[in-house]
Amino acid sequence: MNLIGTGFATLLHKEILRFWRVSFQTVAAPVLTAMLYLLIFSHVLDEHMRVYETVPYTAFLVPGLVMMSVLQNAFANSSSSLIQSKVTGSIIFVLLPPISYRSFYFAFMLAAVARGLVVGLGVLLTTIWFAPLRCDNLLWILCFALLGGAILGSLGVIGGIWADKFDQLAGFQNFIILPLTFLSGVFYSIHSLPPFWQQLSHFNPIFYMIDGFRYGFFGVSDVSPWQSLAIVTACFVLLSLLTLEMLKRGYKLRT
Amino acid sequence: MFPSISVRQITKRFGAVQALAGVDLEVAQGEFFGLLGPNGAGKTTLISALAGLVRADSGNIEIMGHDVVADYRGARRQLGVVPQELVFDPFFSVREMLKFQSGYFGIRNNDAWIDEILENLDLTAKAGANMRALSGGMKRRVLVAQALVHRPPVIVLDEPTAGVDVELRQALWQFIRRLNRDGHTVVLTTHYLEEAENLCSRIAMLKEGRIVALDSTANLLNRFSSHALRFRLASGSSLPQTLAGRASKESGQNGNAWTLAFDRYEEIEPVLAELRAAGCVLDEFEIGKPDLEEVFVRVMRKEQA
Numbered sequence: 258m259n260l261i262g263t264g265f266a267t268l269l270h271k272e273i274l275r276f277w278r279v280s281f282q283t284v285a286a287p288v289l290t291a292m293l294y295l296l297i298f299s300h301v302l303d304e305h306m307r308v309y310e311t312v313p314y315t316a317f318l319v320p321g322l323v324m325m326s327v328l329q330n331a332f333a334n335s336s337s338s339l340i341q342s343k344v345t346g347s348i349i350f351v352l353l354p355p356i357s358y359r360s361f362y363f364a365f366m367l368a369a370v371a372r373g374l375v376v377g378l379g380v381l382l383t384t385i386w387f388a389p390l391r392c393d394n395l396l397w398i399l400c401f402a403l404l405g406g407a408i409l410g411s412l413g414v415i416g417g418i419w420a421d422k423f424d425q426l427a428g429f430q431n432f433i434i435l436p437l438t439f440l441s442g443v444f445y446s447i448h449s450l451p452p453f454w455q456q457l458s459h460f461n462p463i464f465y466m467i468d469g470f471r472y473g474f475f476g477v478s479d480v481s482p483w484q485s486l487a488i489v490t491a492c493f494v495l496l497s498l499l500t501l502e503m504l505k506r507g508y509k510l511r512t
Numbered sequence: 513m514f515p516s517i518s519v520r521q522i523t524k525r526f527g528a529v530q531a532l533a534g535v536d537l538e539v540a541q542g543e544f545f546g547l548l549g550p551n552g553a554g555k556t557t558l559i560s561a562l563a564g565l566v567r568a569d570s571g572n573i574e575i576m577g578h579d580v581v582a583d584y585r586g587a588r589r590q591l592g593v594v595p596q597e598l599v600f601d602p603f604f605s606v607r608e609m610l611k612f613q614s615g616y617f618g619i620r621n622n623d624a625w626i627d628e629i630l631e632n633l634d635l636t637a638k639a640g641a642n643m644r645a646l647s648g649g650m651k652r653r654v655l656v657a658q659a660l661v662h663r664p665p666v667i668v669l670d671e672p673t674a675g676v677d678v679e680l681r682q683a684l685w686q687f688i689r690r691l692n693r694d695g696h697t698v699v700l701t702t703h704y705l706e707e708a709e710n711l712c713s714r715i716a717m718l719k720e721g722r723i724v725a726l727d728s729t730a731n732l733l734n735r736f737s738s739h740a741l742r743f744r745l746a747s748g749s750s751l752p753q754t755l756a757g758r759a760s761k762e763s764g765q766n767g768n769a770w771t772l773a774f775d776r777y778e779e780i781e782p783v784l785a786e787l788r789a790a791g792c793v794l795d796e797f798e799i800g801k802p803d804l805e806e807v808f809v810r811v812m813r814k815e816q817a
Binding site: 263264266267268270271274275278279342345346347349350351352353354355356357507511512 | 526615
C-alpha cells in the first residue's frame with residue numbers, strides 16, 4: 258500500500274472533480290470572457306497595430322489571451338478551493354488524514370495546472386478561428402503553459418492559505434495578480450512602451466511567461482525564450498519552496 | 513500493552529488564553545472514555561492536539577504508540593475524529609466523500625466497509641445524495657461515517673449528538689458501543705452528562721485547561737454524589753426538628769419540598785419513621801440515584817472555590 262501515492266492521487270482527483278462539477282462557471286465562463294476580449298480588441302486595433310513584422314495583431318493577441326486564461330484560472334482554482342474549505346471548515350477532511358505536506362502541495366498545484374490548461378485549450382479552440390495562427394515550437398508552448406500554471410497554482414495555494422476571508426483573497430487577486438497579468442504584454446509588445454515602462458516590465462515574472470509562450474507560436478519574442486525559461490523556472494522553484502515551507506510549518510492551517 | 517492515548521504535560525496558549533495548562537492523561541486500549549468540561553475548558557483544543565490540528569507548545573502526545581508530531585502519519589492512521597461543527601464539502605455525494613476519505617488514508621476498494629457503515633448509520637438511501645441536500649442530522653451521520661472509514665482503533669467524538677434527534681442518537685450509540693465491544697477505544701466529549709454516565713467507564717473533567725477530576729465513572733459518582741430522598745409534605749405538615757439539620761429545602765417548591773442525602777438504603781426507614789412519628793403526611797416521595805450532573809457541578813464548584 259503506497260500511502261503517500263494514494264493520498265496524493267485521491268486529493269488530486271478530488272480537486273479536479275471539484276472544478277469539473279461546476280465547469281460552466283470554472284471553464285465555460287473564462288473561455289467566453291477571453292473571446293470577448295479578442296472580439297473587442299481585435300475589432301478596435303487590428304487595422305491600426307502590427308506588433309511583429311509578420312504577425313497580425315489578432316494573431317498576436319490569441320496566445321496572450323490563452324496564457325492569461327491559463328494563469329488566472331490556475332490561481333483561481335487552488336485559491337478558491339482552499340479559502341472555501343477553510344471558511345466552511347471542510348479543510349479538516351484533508352488535515353486529519355496522513356497526507357504529507359508535499360502531497361498536499363502537489364495535488365492542489367497540479368489540479369490548478371489542470372484547470373488552467375483546460376481553460377487555455379478552450380480559449381485556443383474558440384479563438385483560433387479568428388486569426389491565422391501557426392505553431393513554431395510545441396515544446397516551448399507546453400513548457401511555458403505548464404510552468405506558468407504551476408507558478409500561479411502555487412500562488413493560489415499561498416493566497417488561499419494566507420487569506421482568512423474571501424475579501425482578503427479578492428484583494429490578493431485584484432491588486433496583485435490581475436495588474437501583473439494585464440501589464441505583462443498580453444495585449445501589446447513591451448517594445449511599444451516608453452523606456453521606463455519597458456524596463457519596469459522586466460521585473461514582472463508574468464511578462465516572461467507570456468513572452469516565452471508566444472515565442473512557441475511565432476518564433477519571435479521580446480526577450481530570448483531561454484532567458485524567459487530561466488526566470489520562470491527560478492520563480493517556480495522559489496514559490497514551490499515557499500509554499501512547501503508554509504505547509505510544513507502548518508502556517509494558518511495547524512495552529 | 514501501550515495505552516491507546518498518552519498525553520504528557522501538554523500546554524497550549526492562544527494569545528492571553530492558556531487553553532491547556534499541563535494536561536496528563538492516559539486512555540487504555542478498548543476504553544470508553546469521557547472528556548467533560550464547561551465551554552472553553554480546553555476539550556476541543558485537546559482533541560485538536562490529538563489530531564494534529566493544533567500544535568502543542570510543550571509536552572507530547574502518542575496515539576497507539578505513535579507520536580503525533582514525530583510520526584504524524586502513523587498517529588493519524590490510528591485516529592478517527594468526528595468534529596464538533598457540521599462541516600461538509602458541497603460538491604460531492606455521501607459515497608464520494610467516503611471514497612475520498614478512504615483514499616486519503618491510503619485505502620482503495622473500500623466499498624464493502626463503506627456499505628456497512630452506511631447501513632449501520634442508516635445512510636444507505638442517501639448514499640448518492642449531494643451533501644447539501646441532507647438534513648443536519650444526516651450530515652452528522654456522514655461525519656461519523658467519515659471518521660470510521662479507515663477503521664481507526666481510536667475514535668474521538670467531539671459532541672457528536674449536539675442537535676441530533678433521539679432516534680439517531682440511539683442508533684449512533686448502538687453502533688459506537690458495538691465498535692467499542694469490538695476493541696475500538698472511544699473518547700467522547702459531550703454536554704449531555706447522562707450519555708457520558710451511561711457510556712463511559714472512565715471520565716476526565718477539564719476546567720481552564722487543567723484536569724480537575726479523573727477517575728472511573730463509578731468512583732466519581734461515589735465520591736461526589738449520593739442517593740437523595742426527595743419528598744413533599746402535605747399542607748399542614750412541617751418537617752420535624754430532628755431532620756432539620758440533614759434535609760435541605762428544594763427551591764421553587766413552596767417551601768415544602770425537601771431533599772435528604774443518604775449513602776445506604778437502610779437509612780431511609782428511620783427517616784420515614786421520624787416523619788410518621790411527627791404526624792407528617794407526604795404528597796410526593798422519590799428516591800434519586802447519584803448522577804454525573806451533580807458530580808460535574810460539585811467538581812466545578814470545588815475548583816472555583
